[in-house]
Amino acid sequence: MAQPEQVTSAAQSGPYDWIGSSVPKVDALDKALGITQYVGDMQMPGMLHARIRWSGVPHAVIRGIDTSDAEKVPGVRAVLTAGDIPGVNRYGLAVQDQRVLADDKVRSAADPVALVAAETEQAAEEAINKIKLDLEPLRPVLSIEDALDPTAPAIHEGGNLFARTTVRKGDLDQGVRDSDVIVETTYRTHLMDHMAMETESSLAYMDPTGVLTIITSTQYPYRDRRQIAPALNLSMNKVRVVQAPIGGGFGRKDDITSEIHAGLLALKTHRPVRLIYTRQDSLIANTKRHPMLMKFRTGARSDGRLTFVDADIYGDTGAYLSLGAFVIKKAGIHACGPYDVPNIRVDTHTLYTNNLSSGAMRGFGVLQAAMAHESQMDQLAHRLGISPIDIRLINTLKPGLATGTGQVMDEGCGIEATVLRIKEYMESHDLRFARS
Amino acid sequence: MEHYSLKINGNVYETDAEPFESLLDVLREKLRLTGSKKGCDEGECGSCTVLLDGKPVLSCILLVSDVREKEVLTIEGLPQGGEPHPIQVEMTERGGIQCGYCTPGIIMSAYALLQENPRPSEDEIRFAIAGNICRCTGYSKIVEALQAAAGTPIR
Amino acid sequence: MTPFRAHPILSPVLGLEGYYEPASIDEALDILRRGNGKPFAGGTDVIINLRRRTVTYKGLVNIKRLPGIADWSTEPGEGLHIGAATPFRDLESSPSVTQRYSALAESIRVIGSVQLRNMATIGGNLCNASPAADSAPALIVSKATVTFTGNGDGTRSCLVEQFFSGPGRSILDPDGLLLSLEIPEPESNSGDCFQRFTPRGALDIAVVSAASRITLDRSSGRVQEAVIALGAVAPTPVRAGKAEEVLVGHEPTPDLMAQAAKIAKEECNPISDIRGSASYRQALVEVLVRRTLEQALERAQR
Known part of the structure; x- marks a missing residue:
């Protein structure tokens, strides 16, 4: 009978003793007891409940928003649209391309158009459904191919190509000449939701000293404050962002979610306001993993040694950038994977579309690239008659070798040891590749 | 509004509610028993799991009128004599908890399992908590914690 | 109170x-x-x-407190009576059900989750009339009948396979009420099996589901009767009649069952949607029908 693994006590002392040991998290028992207070668990006297009306269409000019029926719903205390924003109706983590509430046009089906605060969640829900939107549809840009089409409408003033990055190393033509085999494939990855178990949520109130306080499920309270204060026309010292226990983030709570909306409603109603995204709100309105289109050409010599990588990576960041340019750039930086490649040409293209926005998510662009470069390695192995393990061992980065962007590996480079462990495991368990 | 006397964790709670309100909303917003979580509000994620007459159910789609004359057990009712239940202890000490949002639901599903099957196999544990979605842990540490709580061998 | x-x-x-x-x-x-x-x-x-x-x-x-609506009973040789509001989990937890009604038990175990099955009822699954309703193919091969009230007075009964009329629609009138199900006792020379394909094991909706029942002729060992029902391949759960026909009267060899599975694939006409393309669904039909037939045969021969 296997013994339960040792649970380490806090009695250890040496500086490295913690490494490799299992340490109970300081806040875990409260979570097990159900006494941890997430934002949704909090209430305040006089608190109002908020809901957001989303645009529902990907691309349109706003001709009018009729809130009169919504205002008549019993219990409704505020119905706000873009004109009610006291400060700058712009925010964004990297560039300020997002509107707190849509003004001139709608750029995605998840654009917030109006806010409601009411005495009950049901009243707020009734009210958002009674807001009438008069939208004039525009041609939507719904794919990477659409975004690259020169006749496509520009979603933002600067056009649909937000950024291009390049990685260059060696001489691509020489790499092609040195190759005994070249594989060329186009890969696609899809949009994906983080699906944190707790949806986005904020509780905003004016504290007795006149500081707007927003308790929120966020990954970065200070970055939030930097975006909240200008939108609400408050000086930075009049906004306090409190990071509540967070029920999962995985990157999606990097961006502003419910914070400005809850703060704005609290400012306008002079009441505490709690805004909790429904699961549907969360699914449509928050950032996702970037869908990518990746065109890869990879060469190798007959002995398995890589000769070049030639790739174009197109990332669909949706209607707003969030951290898109950095995620997609990172896919380019990692396009050669953990392998030593002498000749490299990699371009990345960050594209706006009218799709849901993508941003940070676990792996930050590296996963999409891995899908492509590892599939290329498998294809090369197959074409050359080398085992998928061996072709990786031939090419892994080792201490002293550099990545395509010039980062020289040191002793922390563990890819060769990792692949060797896989090889050992497969041999000791008599595992074989189906195709090699 | 109707008046309800609800038997929860051995206590009687008096509250007014519409009969079609969910038990979860009544627990969380009216009775301030916020340990049961709202993850999806449509019976898919298991974060709101409570026991109704000893059986695990989804309190987000259970109407409060269906709780009349029945016993509800929530995460708040699990500790005995001020001491956490062994499932709560093992989940804490064996890395079964990260963000913690799915945790109360997992613990309630596991508690229901151990009530009817005190020494479940790993497969039986996984079957019993299949209705509880966790996005952080990958489940392995949760399963190990539940095996430890049941005193069964860990892989 | x-x-x-x-x-x-x-x-x-x-x-x-x-x-x-x-x-x-x-x-x-x-x-x-x-x-x-x-x-x-x-x-x-x-x-x-x-x-x-x-x-x-x-x-x-809310019909849950109607007298008898959530009661079920079974006696060996007498079949199974299930009140429409019986939660799935009650049936799943009873050896007297799971040991004799294999396909039904297999279909129940994959519905939603344990918590959901403590709430969701067998009658509700039928009234919801999803083409992918997990219990439907198993109930069809079990020759289950439903009893319900109609516009007029009194009650009516029909086979489960006659109950559905389209996605989300059944022959139940809007003011009608499904009361109960009756499942006849399986014959000892028969066996059945249900399988479905879903990306996840729990909390998922069938891409395709299939149930098969084989009844063997006691003296010859040939197929006396075959019933194959498919879910999520048509506007309602459907039978694969042509596939059933090729089996009847013959020795149930692996080749013949593979042939029947191929025919089931050809005779169904699924749509493409978010869960799978039409051609993928057809490929799944062939695999699931073959596997459920093989398993049903093994159980019939026991």
């Missing part, structure tokens, strides 16, 4: 004007006849659809 019977809602919430908890079938039918609402028991479809606002109902009629 006296259960209240009718509950007028002064300020409509979710469009509801009333909430009813009838204490007798007659009272329930009276409420329904006056067009006052949607009957529900577990609520695992009705309440969710209402909240999503994909439907509107004037009122909700």
Whole structure:
């Protein structure tokens, strides 16, 4: 009978003793007891409940928003649209391309158009459904191919190509000449939701000293404050962002979610306001993993040694950038994977579309690239008659070798040891590749 | 509004509610028993799991009128004599908890399992908590914690 | 405690004007006849659809406390009687059900989750009339009948396979009430099996599901009767009649079952949607029919 693994006590002392040991998290028992207070668990006297009306269409000019029926719903205390924003109706983590509430046009089906605060969640829900939107549809840009089409409408003033990055190393033509085999494939990855178990949520109130306080499920309270204060026309010292226990983030709570909306409603109603995204709100309105289109050409010599990588990576960041340019750039930086490649040409293209926005998510662009470069390695192995393990061992980065962007590996480079462990495991368990 | 006397964790709670309100909303917003979580509000994620007459159910789609004359057990009712239940202890000490949002639901599903099957196999544990979605842990540490709580061998 | 019977809602919430908890079938039918609402028991479809606002109902009629509606019983040799509001988990937890009704038990174990099955009822699964309803193919091969009330007086019965009329639609009138199911005792020379394909093991909706039942001729060992039912390949759960035909009267060899599976694939006409393309669904039909036939045969020969 296997013994339960040792649970380490806090009695250890040496500086490295913690490494490799299992340490109970300081806040875990409260979570097990159900006494941890997430934002949704909090209430305040006089608190109002908020809901957001989303645009529902990907691309349109706003001709009018009729809130009169919504205002008549019993219990409704505020119905706000873009004109009610006291400060700058712009925010964004990297560039300020997002509107707190849509003004001139709608750029995605998840654009917030109006806010409601009411005495009950049901009243707020009734009210958002009674807001009438008069939208004039525009041609939507719904794919990477659409975004690259020169006749496509520009979603933002600067056009649909937000950024291009390049990685260059060696001489691509020489790499092609040195190759005994070249594989060329186009890969696609899809949009994906983080699906944190707790949806986005904020509780905003004016504290007795006149500081707007927003308790929120966020990954970065200070970055939030930097975006909240200008939108609400408050000086930075009049906004306090409190990071509540967070029920999962995985990157999606990097961006502003419910914070400005809850703060704005609290400012306008002079009441505490709690805004909790429904699961549907969360699914449509928050950032996702970037869908990518990746065109890869990879060469190798007959002995398995890589000769070049030639790739174009197109990332669909949706209607707003969030951290898109950095995620997609990172896919380019990692396009050669953990392998030593002498000749490299990699371009990345960050594209706006009218799709849901993508941003940070676990792996930050590296996963999409891995899908492509590892599939290329498998294809090369197959074409050359080398085992998928061996072709990786031939090419892994080792201490002293550099990545395509010039980062020289040191002793922390563990890819060769990792692949060797896989090889050992497969041999000791008599595992074989189906195709090699 | 109707008046309800609800038997929860051995206590009687008096509250007014519409009969079609969910038990979860009544627990969380009216009775301030916020340990049961709202993850999806449509019976898919298991974060709101409570026991109704000893059986695990989804309190987000259970109407409060269906709780009349029945016993509800929530995460708040699990500790005995001020001491956490062994499932709560093992989940804490064996890395079964990260963000913690799915945790109360997992613990309630596991508690229901151990009530009817005190020494479940790993497969039986996984079957019993299949209705509880966790996005952080990958489940392995949760399963190990539940095996430890049941005193069964860990892989 | 006296259960209240009718509950007028002064300020409509979710469009509801009333909430009813009838204490007798007659009272329930009276409420329904006056067009006052949607009957529900577990609520695992009705309440969710209402909240999503994909439907509107004037009122909700909670039938769970109707006398006998959640009772079920079985005796060896007598078949299985199931009240419409019986939660799946009650059936799943009973060896007297799982040991004799293999396909039904297999279909129940994959519905939603343990928590959901403590709420969701077998009658609700049928009334919801999803083409992918997990219990439907197994009930069809089990030759289950449903008993329900109609427009007129009295009750009617039909086979489960005749109950569905389209996606989300059944022959049950809007003011009708599904009361119970009867499943005949399986013959000792028969065996059945249910399988489905889903990306996840739990909390998922079938891409394709299949149930098969084989009854063997006692003296010759040949197939006396074959019933194959498919889910999620048509507007309603359907039978694969041509596949059944090739089996009858023959020795159930692996080749013949593979041939029947191929015919089932050809005779179904699924759509493409988010869960799978038509051609993928057809490929799944072939695999699932072959596997369920093989398993059903093994059980019939036991």
